[in-house]
Amino acid sequence: MNKEYKDIKVIGFDADDTLWVNETYFRDAELEFAKLLARYETANKIDQELFKMEMENLPLYGYGVKGFVLSMVEMALELSNNEVSNSTINAILNIGKDMLNKPVELLEGVEVALKTLSSDYRLILVTKGDLLDQERKLDKSGLTGYFHHIEVLSDKQEANYSKLLNHLDIKASEFLMIGNSLKSDILPLVNLNAKAIHIPFHTTWLHEQVNDDETKNKAYKTVHSLLDVIQVLN
Amino acid sequence: MNKEYKDIKVIGFDADDTLWVNETYFRDAELEFAKLLARYETANKIDQELFKMEMENLPLYGYGVKGFVLSMVEMALELSNNEVSNSTINAILNIGKDMLNKPVELLEGVEVALKTLSSDYRLILVTKGDLLDQERKLDKSGLTGYFHHIEVLSDKQEANYSKLLNHLDIKASEFLMIGNSLKSDILPLVNLNAKAIHIPFHTTWLHEQVNDDETKNKAYKTVHSLLDVIQVLN
Numbered sequence A, B: 001m002n003k004e005y006k007d008i009k010v011i012g013f014d015a016d017d018t019l020w021v022n023e024t025y026f027r028d029a030e031l032e033f034a035k036l037l038a039r040y041e042t043a044n045k046i047d048q049e050l051f052k053m054e055m056e057n058l059p060l061y062g063y064g065v066k067g068f069v070l071s072m073v074e075m076a077l078e079l080s081n082n083e084v085s086n087s088t089i090n091a092i093l094n095i096g097k098d099m100l101n102k103p104v105e106l107l108e109g110v111e112v113a114l115k116t117l118s119s120d121y122r123l124i125l126v127t128k129g130d131l132l133d134q135e136r137k138l139d140k141s142g143l144t145g146y147f148h149h150i151e152v153l154s155d156k157q158e159a160n161y162s163k164l165l166n167h168l169d170i171k172a173s174e175f176l177m178i179g180n181s182l183k184s185d186i187l188p189l190v191n192l193n194a195k196a197i198h199i200p201f202h203t204t205w206l207h208e209q210v211n212d213d214e215t216k217n218k219a220y221k222t223v224h225s226l227l228d229v230i231q232v233l234n
Helices: A023-036 A043-061 A065-079 A086-100 A110-118 A131-141 A158-168 A182-191 A226-233 B023-036 B043-061 B065-079 B086-100 B110-118 B131-141 B158-168 B182-191 B226-233
Strands: A010-013 A122-127 A149-152 A175-179 A195-198 B010-013 B122-127 B149-152 B175-179 B195-198
Touching (some): A023 A043, A023 A065, A023 A086, A043 B086, A065 A086, A065 B086, A086 B043, A110 A122, A158 A182, B110 B226
Parallel strands (some): A175 A195, B010 B122, B122 B149
16 A cells, blocks of 8 residues: 555545536536627627626625526626527526536546445545535436545635544545645645645636646645546555 | 433534524515516416426425525516516526525524533534525524534435434434424434424425424424523433
């Protein structure tokens, strides 16, 4: 066993874009939204304005599809100067329903990796999405049996992870977090002296992006897929 | 100490309408919504149709304010035959934002009761609302220090509570749940052989109502306020 990881008791997995595809569906939704409002603004401007609206509403709505849809509706009213048609509003609601009904597409090696790791560690799912949506995706994924339980955090900052460690009654050094977002899944854990392994996904939401300065000399590993994690731990 | 409760280690508290006012704000929002659409239908009919729409969307949206707002927008489009104005849609979005920004009004005796109980038991908050919204309310309430952590369930049925007990690593007989909803906070626990104490709130959402047959001969106590719980346990 790799000495660096010998104390690990619990492994936390991010869900979206770590176990299954998610961000791609948001990108598709944004494209569809821009098409619906094409008569009012360029796709580029619509994208920027929607992101601003999401950030403005984030403290109130939090993460997840429902808040995203509410922000799209508000943006449509604003961008159109209150001239958007009811059928466009309806189409926006349906973008959201379609997102919530999407099938779950597992990423490479996920099932094999979880099966292997679950025999040596307690695995938990750590997500900041909407609980119902995440439970539904976990259910569709067929991966439920590998996880002890789901932890939904309202945000993934240091304070949220501190509370999580308290709640799990373990030390930071006994926790390993695995995820695709440097900002949400990796850096807060490194700062708490827990372990973290980064598995990049090809698309990262602007809100989750970090600059090179923030990651320089930070103690975490980067691997290509969840299968690589097994090698790292052994 | 009351022998019936001698094994209790953890007490779960429902949040909305058990610790603080909530349902009242939904009733107010429904009245406001009916006023906005008064030209299309009677208040009574609007109420009924909105409830139907909420129930239809519940499997997809789950509980909480955001899903409620999305259902109101959809209902406004439908009831008006796609003639509702953009300013009405905007007003509906603002009803939701106002709900999320409401101050927290504690119910009778809550703080004293939690203070007393927290010295003998591990207290947790068990809610099926939206995590961010509940964290915000807990924060505004000033009660955070009394709770070990928050458990957000996607629903409050027997299966959800079973998972919760597993996750807490305690036996059903060691858990006491306290809440205002017979359907969500009391009956599932009684069926699992856990303990439950019912504290009615003056308003109950139609979805949470149960008939007398369902509560007949069920082993739970009803008290008037959280202060009474201290007497019951002693």
